[in-house]
Amino acid sequence: MDDKRNIIMAVLLTGIILFGWPLVMEQFFPEMVNQNEATEQAASPAADPASADGLAPAVSTDTGANDIAADAVAGTIRPLAAVLRENPRVLIDTPRLKGSINLQGARFDDLTLTDYRVALDKDSDPVRLFSPSGTENAYFSRFGWAGKDIALPGDKTVWSADQSKLTPETPVTLSWNNDTGQSFAITLSIDENYLVTAEQSVTNRGEADIAVNPFGLLSRVRNPNTIPSVEQDSWTIHIGPMGVFEETANFDTDYEDVEEAGASGVSANVTNGWIGFTDKYWLGALIPVTDTKIDGKFRAGSGDVYQAQISRQNAQIVAPGKVLTTTTRLFAGAKETALLDTYKEQYNITLLDRAIDWGWFYWFEKPLFYLxxxxxxxxxxxxxxxxxxxxxxxxxxxxxxxxxxxxxxxxxxxxxxxxxxxxxxxxxxxxxxxxxxxxxxxxxxxxxxxxxxxxxxxxxxxxxxxxxxxxxxxxxxxxxxxxxxxxxPDPLTPVNLFGLIPFDPPSFLAVGILPILMGITMHFQFKLNPQQMDPIQQQIFSFMPWILVFIMAPFxxxxxxxxxxxxxxxxxxxxxxxxxxxxxxxxxxxxxxxxxxxxxxxxx
Incomplete structure (x- = not known):
């Protein structure tokens, strides 16, 4: 009777594992088979009409509060090539980045990573990180100023550039003047990898003091409902809003938290830290270069628009004849472990290496990676x-x-x-x-x-x-x-006769050759072990390798x-x-x- 009961329990346990495991995988582990599709979707222009609301900064100069007002940007989603032709641009040409800067609004909104491809095919398109507003998965960075009672450059302002191309050897200065004696300039320099340095300066040639607050922002559209392959946040990997606040890497804020925060947004102290958006492999981050108190904020707008912003806690007073200069770094690229470590040490960027969600055991995982x-x-x-x-x-x-x-x-x-x-x-x-x-x-x-x-x-x-x-x-x-x-995962599975049958099995049944070999070798390994005294334990050990075959198939x-x-x-x-x-x-x-x-x- 006991043996029968043990067998029944073993069968039930097997069923629970086989049919419950896909639910566990979906809840706690990212879907690995769609990682290329997600990148390809992010890199492709859209053809379907849609509308979106962008977010633009409006920092109050009298209170120093970091408020953001919605700036509606509605219209149909247009092809990428058409949008890129609409405004004058400065080219970006580095060994690892290609793209352009939109002179309307001084936006980094066109950026591809030349070392990485969308798919395995070497002829596939390079991975696109930034895309202009008006295209699907729009994602860009912008630097500017907020203030009161002064004409300021905005997202529609067309800047002048002193160079036609931004390279590691040739910085570019964007400039714009208002009608009341103030001159604004953004000097951009870029290294051979993924780091941009933006030096914002405002010169007051007027007759009275002005109050301004420099800011930097990252804005992106993310709609997992219409784009199923958009990477999802999970228990094992954080994807979404992220930063280093109070010298601690923060993985606790996700897109849903930003939406639930409403008009107030999610605020954080970014002094000696950074703020941005992290994906599985890519990172966009704003890094202030100052010891002055820097406020950070995540905000959500309609149309699945999310924004990360930094600005000073208080507006800065610029007297006549004076210049106010603020420096911010922008990281836009791949989360390469050695490069993040180098930037962390070279520029004293707090915990930039934690942009990779190593988790609690990073002290062990990073040495394993380097090995x-x-x-x-x-x-x-x-x-x-x-x-x-x-x-x-x-x-x-x-x-x-x-x-x-x-x-x-x-x-x-x-x-x-x-x-x-x-x-x-x-x-x-x-x-x-x-x-x-x-x-x-x-x-x-x-x-x-x-x-x-x-x-x-x-x-x-x-x-x-x-x-x-x-x-x-x-x-x-x-x-x-x-x-x-x-x-x-191993793509070759006997379930569909190694692709001869036009059938795509579900992930927990798409058992590849490697997991089958793993099960066979584990079976022989267990056969060499002494038999267990408890019959139920021996039964579990006898069929455990074959259960693990199905469990390991999606990995x-x-x-x-x-x-x-x-x-x-x-x-x-x-x-x-x-x-x-x-x-x-x-x-x-x-x-x-x-x-x-x-x-x-x-x-x-």
């Missing part, structure tokens, strides 16, 4: 680098595995005594457990010692998951044969490769340890013969 990246640079193939890293991990854990094997030998040695206790107290489970625990104590056996390597593998596995999931360096990295992207192929190679190394290690402990192997053989004899008798 993988170093191995990749050595061998030139990221799949091979994962295999080499697996050797390193197994080598470090080898002494622990030896202790685990010694514990297994001790457990084997006391099993005859355990069987006697189980037979003697088969009707009194409590007494049986007490006697077994006393036996463990007398024989100095720790039944949990064998679990230590498994527990140590968990943080390694999770760290590798985060590295593969978040690191732009791992995106679109091939291994060999059909594995073209180790950061995506990155790199993870599946790591686990498969780790299983193979474990099997080799166990074979070698068995050769060092032949008595244990003999005991296992005798137990297997005894089990086979009992099964034959039961059938006969």
């Amino acid at each position: 993988l990246n170093w191995l990749f640079e050595m061998v030139g193939n990221f799949g091979v680098a994962i295999i080499l890293m697996t050797f390193v991990v197994r080598g470090i854990m080898f002494p622990i595995a030896q202790k685990q094997f010694a514990s297994m030998a001790q457990m084997r040695a006391v099993q005859p005594k355990m069987k006697k206790i189980q037979e003697k107290h088969k009707d009194d489970k409590q007494k049986q457990q007490q006697e077994i625990m006393k036996l463990y104590k007398d024989e100095k056996v720790n039944p949990l010692a064998g679990c230590l390597p498994i527990f140590l593998q968990i943080p390694i596995f999770f760290a590798l998951y985060k590295v593969l999931m978040l690191s732009i360096e791992m995106r679109h990295q091939p291994f060999m044969l059909w594995i073209k992207d180790l950061s995506a 990155a192929a790199g993870l599946q490769l790591y686990w498969t190679v780790s299983n193979i190394l474990t099997i080799i290690q166990q074979k070698w340890l068995y050769s060092r402990h032949p008595q244990l192997k003999e005991m296992m053989a005798k137990e297997a013969e005894e089990k086979a004899r009992k099964e034959a008798e039961a059938k006969g």
